[in-house]
Amino acid sequence: MKNSLWAALLFLFFSVAASGSDVHRLIIDDAIGPATAQYVVDGLETAAADGAIAVILQMDTPGGLDSAMRDIIQAILASPVPVIGYVGPSGARAASAGTYILYGSHLAAMAPGTNLGAATPVQIGGGGLFSGDEESEPDLSASERKMVNDAVAYIRSLAELRGRNAEWAERAVRESVSLSADAALDESVINAIVDDSADLLKRFDGVSVSLDTGEQVLNLAEADIVDRLPNWREQLLAAVTNPNVAYILMLVGIYGLIFELANPGSLVPGTIGAISLLLALYALQALPINLAGLALLALGVLLMIGEALVPSFGAMGVGGVIAFALGSLMLFDTAGPGFELSMWLVAGVTASSLVVFMGTAMLALRAFRRRSVGGVDHMLNTEGEVIAVTPKLRVRVEGESWLAESSEPLVMGDRVRVREWHDLVLKVEKLHD
Numbered sequence: 296m297k298n299s300l301w302a303a304l305l306f307l308f309f310s311v312a313a314s315g316s317d318v319h320r321l322i323i324d325d326a327i328g329p330a331t332a333q334y335v336v337d338g339l340e341t342a343a344a345d346g347a348i349a350v351i352l353q354m355d356t357p358g359g360l361d362s363a364m365r366d367i368i369q370a371i372l373a374s375p376v377p378v379i380g381y382v383g384p385s386g387a388r389a390a391s392a393g394t395y396i397l398y399g400s401h402l403a404a405m406a407p408g409t410n411l412g413a414a415t416p417v418q419i420g421g422g423g424l425f426s427g428d429e430e431s432e433p434d435l436s437a438s439e440r441k442m443v444n445d446a447v448a449y450i451r452s453l454a455e456l457r458g459r460n461a462e463w464a465e466r467a468v469r470e471s472v473s474l475s476a477d478a479a480l481d482e483s484v485i486n487a488i489v490d491d492s493a494d495l496l497k498r499f500d501g502v503s504v505s506l507d508t509g510e511q512v513l514n515l516a517e518a519d520i521v522d523r524l525p526n527w528r529e530q531l532l533a534a535v536t537n538p539n540v541a542y543i544l545m546l547v548g549i550y551g552l553i554f555e556l557a558n559p560g561s562l563v564p565g566t567i568g569a570i571s572l573l574l575a576l577y578a579l580q581a582l583p584i585n586l587a588g589l590a591l592l593a594l595g596v597l598l599m600i601g602e603a604l605v606p607s608f609g610a611m612g613v614g615g616v617i618a619f620a621l622g623s624l625m626l627f628d629t630a631g632p633g634f635e636l637s638m639w640l641v642a643g644v645t646a647s648s649l650v651v652f653m654g655t656a657m658l659a660l661r662a663f664r665r666r667s668v669g670g671v672d673h674m675l676n677t678e679g680e681v682i683a684v685t686p687k688l689r690v691r692v693e694g695e696s697w698l699a700e701s702s703e704p705l706v707m708g709d710r711v712r713v714r715e716w717h718d719l720v721l722k723v724e725k726l727h728d
Contacts, residue, residue: 318518319376320351320492327359327392329581330525330533332366338523342376348518349377349499351492352400355384358391361416362583368399368453377401377504377513381495382409382476391415394467398453401504403485404495405476411484412473414464416446443468460484492520532581538627538636541578546644548572549596556600584626591622599648613649620645674713678726681709690723697721 319342321335335352342350352371371378380400382389385408389397394414397403405411447468454461460483466472479485489495496515503512525533535541551568555561579589598615623641679692681699690699690711699721705711711723 316518317345317347317521318349318351318496318515319345319347320353320520320522322522322524323352323354323356323393325356325533327356327363327367327396328533329360329363329536330529331359332363332370333532334525334529335367336370337526337529339370339374339376339378341523343374347376347521348515349379349513350374351379351381351495351520352396353381353383353492354389354393354396355382355387356389356391356393358393358413360583361392364392364395367396371396371399371401372456373507375506375508377506377511379404379495379499381489381492382406382411383489384491385409390473394464395450395453397485398450398457398459398464401457401506402487402499402502403457403459404487404489404498405479405485406490407476407488409476410473411479412467413471414446414450414467415469415471416442496520535574535578536581537578538582539640541575541582542623542626542636542640544571544578545575545592548575549599553600582627588622588625588627591618592626593622595619595622612651613653616645616648619648674716674721677713679711679713679721679723681705681707681711683707690721692721699723701725 319338321338323331323335325331339350378400379402380389380397381404382393382397383404383406385406387406387409389405389409389411390413392414394411397411447465450464450468451461453459454464463472463474463482463484474482474484476485476488480488487495487498489498496518499513500515501512503510505511535544548568548571551564551566551571553568555565555568558564595615595618598611598618602610602612602615620641623636623644624638627636674692677692679690679697681688682691682696683689684705684707688699688701688705689696691697692713698719699711701711701723703725705725710726712726713721713723715722
């Protein structure tokens with residue numbers, strides 16, 4: 296019993312000692328969104344819980360959403376574990392939101408052949424990048440100017456906190472300028488240029504960093520690098536929070552439900568549609584959306600469902616498609632790098648939907664104009680034959696005997712045409728050769 300207890304304590308001791316000599320590495324290799332923020336925040340919390348010496352945040356990103364970027368930076372600023380921002384491997388970049396994160400890291404390094412910058416915020420509604428230079432800045436609206444100034448103040452505060460070049464940081468926002476690794480080192484934007492993560496540990500071994508808890512010297516010479524990869528939940532969130540994937544899921548959900556309502560009891564389309572729609576709603580709640588665009592989408596869906604339930608010769612269906620297309624264009628409030636909704640996707644969906652509903656409308660109109668094939672009305676203008684003239688006139692039309700009236704004398708065998716009917720009596724006229 297005692298031996299087992301000592302063995303457990305020794306195992307726990309060596310586990311803690313081993314974890315305390317590790318450097319955790321988090322890798323961002325795509326656009327920064329809600330899934331990325333969740334991955335980094337969880338990774339920093341895990342590093343603190345495991346007693347890691349430091350965290351390497353390796354980046355190769357075109358940028359991303361402002362909200363996700365701020366969540367990551369807040370987690371870095373609050374982290375009790377030093378965070379080393381690293382733009383790598385060679386050929387990588389830390390553009391837009393990646394530049395802010397690099398400025399927020401305790402230490403910053405880049406691999407040869409990398410670049411950072413172009414940190415100008417994207418205009419709300421996806422209207423493009425702000426220039427912010429002296430010639431174009433007067434053309435900005437008050438809200439746009441406010442957005443740029445807020446971004447400038449934010450990145451300058453990070454630069455001042457970490458003792459890095461605040462002037463260039465402001466230029467990166469206002470003028471969308473970029474820097475190579477060598478230029479970034481010369482401009483005091485980063486602390487070092489390193490070939491890889493192993494070289495990074497050697498370069499920053501013995502360096503002192505400032506944390507909320509005080510100064511900490513990094514002992515990285517003997518540290519092991521442990522990669523912390525996204526878990527299944529973060530991978531799922533990353534997949535569905537891509538605007539194009541979320542949009543496709545929403546379409547599958549909507550059309551699945553429409554098909555189920557038009558053909559009750561099919562079950563499979565309704566089941567697939569419900570699952571897809573729930574996944575789409577999960578993605579949309581994590582993305583910045585425009586309420587006006589969402590309202591137009593909802594209107595479009597209601598009109599298309601109305602067309603399925605109460606056919607209107609395509610009027611509601613086409614109107615629903617148009618409302619859905621306009622809502623799609625307005626849906627996402629911010630068109631951050633890597634989070635733009637493909638206009639080709641919207642155009643393709645709109646064109647396909649219009650073809651479907653216009654085809655449905657033409658078929659409905661053709662059926663409406665077609666001569667009736669049931670009841671008495673379908674016999675109008677059909678031909679028949681006189682089969683009796685006494686005591687009452689009777690004619691055979693489509694194999695059935697009918698009472699008839701005529702304004703001219705008729706004899707057995709005469710061919711007649713049906714012109715009217717009332718009270719189950721046909722009014723006919725003689726066909727003349």
